[in-house]
Amino acid sequence: MLEKLKLKEVEYKALSARSILRQMKDLVSLMLDLAYFAFLTNDQTLTDLVLKVEEEINTLNYFLMMNTMLAVRDKDDAEVGAVIINMGNALSSMANAAADIAQLSKMKIAPHSVLKKALERTEETVKSCEISRESLLVNKRLEDLEKLKIYADVIAVKRETVWILNPPPNFKLKAGDIVVCRGNKDSIDYFYRVCRYAKEKR
Amino acid sequence: MLRKSVEESIQSLIVELKDKVELMVDLAYSALILNDRDIANEVLEMEEYVDWLLLQYEDAVLSLAFRKAEINKLQIIGLLRFGKSLEEIADSAAKMAETILRGLHTHRILAKVAEEGEEFISVFKIGAKSPLANKTIKSTEIEKKFDVHIIAIRRGNQWIFNPQEDFILRPGDVLIIRGFTEALDDLKEISK
Numbered sequence: 001m002l003e004k005l006k007l008k009e010v011e012y013k014a015l016s017a018r019s020i021l022r023q024m025k026d027l028v029s030l031m032l033d034l035a036y037f038a039f040l041t042n043d044q045t046l047t048d049l050v051l052k053v054e055e056e057i058n059t060l061n062y063f064l065m066m067n068t069m070l071a072v073r074d075k076d077d078a079e080v081g082a083v084i085i086n087m088g089n090a091l092s093s094m095a096n097a098a099a100d101i102a103q104l105s106k107m108k109i110a111p112h113s114v115l116k117k118a119l120e121r122t123e124e125t126v127k128s129c130e131i132s133r134e135s136l137l138v139n140k141r142l143e144d145l146e147k148l149k150i151y152a153d154v155i156a157v158k159r160e161t162v163w164i165l166n167p168p169p170n171f172k173l174k175a176g177d178i179v180v181c182r183g184n185k186d187s188i189d190y191f192y193r194v195c196r197y198a199k200e201k202r
Numbered sequence: 203m204l205r206k207s208v209e210e211s212i213q214s215l216i217v218e219l220k221d222k223v224e225l226m227v228d229l230a231y232s233a234l235i236l237n238d239r240d241i242a243n244e245v246l247e248m249e250e251y252v253d254w255l256l257l258q259y260e261d262a263v264l265s266l267a268f269r270k271a272e273i274n275k276l277q278i279i280g281l282l283r284f285g286k287s288l289e290e291i292a293d294s295a296a297k298m299a300e301t302i303l304r305g306l307h308t309h310r311i312l313a314k315v316a317e318e319g320e321e322f323i324s325v326f327k328i329g330a331k332s333p334l335a336n337k338t339i340k341s342t343e344i345e346k347k348f349d350v351h352i353i354a355i356r357r358g359n360q361w362i363f364n365p366q367e368d369f370i371l372r373p374g375d376v377l378i379i380r381g382f383t384e385a386l387d388d389l390k391e392i393s394k
Contacts, residue, residue: 032291080306111277115284
């Protein structure tokens with residue numbers, strides 16, 4: 001049985017449409033990547049987190065609608081408002097679709113092997129790797145990765161049993177961390193080599 | 203042997219669906235940021251293509267299911283729903299782009315939302331008199347000169363993704379390019 005998600009009560013808060021939309025857009029892109037990954041790895045904790053993010057996006061969408069409605073004064077505003085509300089709704093629907101993918105693992109549906117193979121062949125892929133003791137990345141902050149010519153984007157880290165989504169730039173990696181990142185094949189491959197080894201020539 | 207080929211076509215369809223849907227989402231944002239009808243139209247056309255892809259995919263998945271009696275039904279459902287969810291994302295991208303075609307003007311707010319990345323994606327159609335026409339991508343040097351990347355080219359109904367350097371651009375080709383805004387204006391000029 002699926003656990004019932006508790007819905008957050010929404011009360012008007014003054015926020016700018018711009019900041020709400022930016023948050024929604026970032027969360028949707030995070031969710032999409034994590035949803036594929038959660039389904040493939042059958043990770044229940046991560047699935048729960050993806051569903052929480054969906055709930056956050058839906059909550060933000062209410063704030064977006066309320067704030068947009070209050071900002072409308074004339075018919076020109078109304079036209080812009082319609083575009084903004086439409087965008088919020090579209091982002092919400094994307095979040096919904098991503099949640100549906102993540103939720104498959106909750107229904108005891110295991111991913112078929114063709115899906116696993118296919119998702120390794122897409123232009124952008126999401127993969128996870130454990131940071132070894134010998135890794136060059138131990139004690140490195142995420143913001144330092146660029147200097148190491150690592151352009152893959154770290155979207156989540158699992159430290160012991162806790163998942164950290166969208167870790168901040170000053171987040172310091174430790175041995176044993178499981179790092180999930182997204183990028184094109186080359187940058188991901190390189191990332192995984194440095195996760196394991198101390199020195200790596202590119 | 204036959205079964206393997208069905209699995210392979212399912213794999214390629216998933217790859218194509220996912221890459222296409224991701225491109226559509228990028229393009230939908232771009233359409234809003236640039237208030238660009240061309241891109242919006244492109245997204246709507248791609249949405250129809252995704253619908254067609256989904257049908258091919260579902261057909262292939264069902265072929266796989268009927269081939270073996272002891273197939274895991276839940277896995278088949280998983281594959282079907284996965285495809286359907288991708289198509290729903292494509293629908294949302296199309297819905298975003300649609301406002302442009304309804305003549306509703308987007309607002310600075312939306313441009314600012316995407317400002318952080320500073321990267322944009324845009325569509326260029328190669329005109330008959332364009333200096334880019336009938337040249338290889340390499341010899342036009344646009345990727346190097348403008349520090350942009352040609353993500354895809356549409357010729358007729360065909361999409362070419364990540365075109366090779368020796369690909370020859372023809373009048374009528376539609377180029378999808380990712381780059382910085384400064385370069386995009388110049389590109390629009392020379393692709394005409």
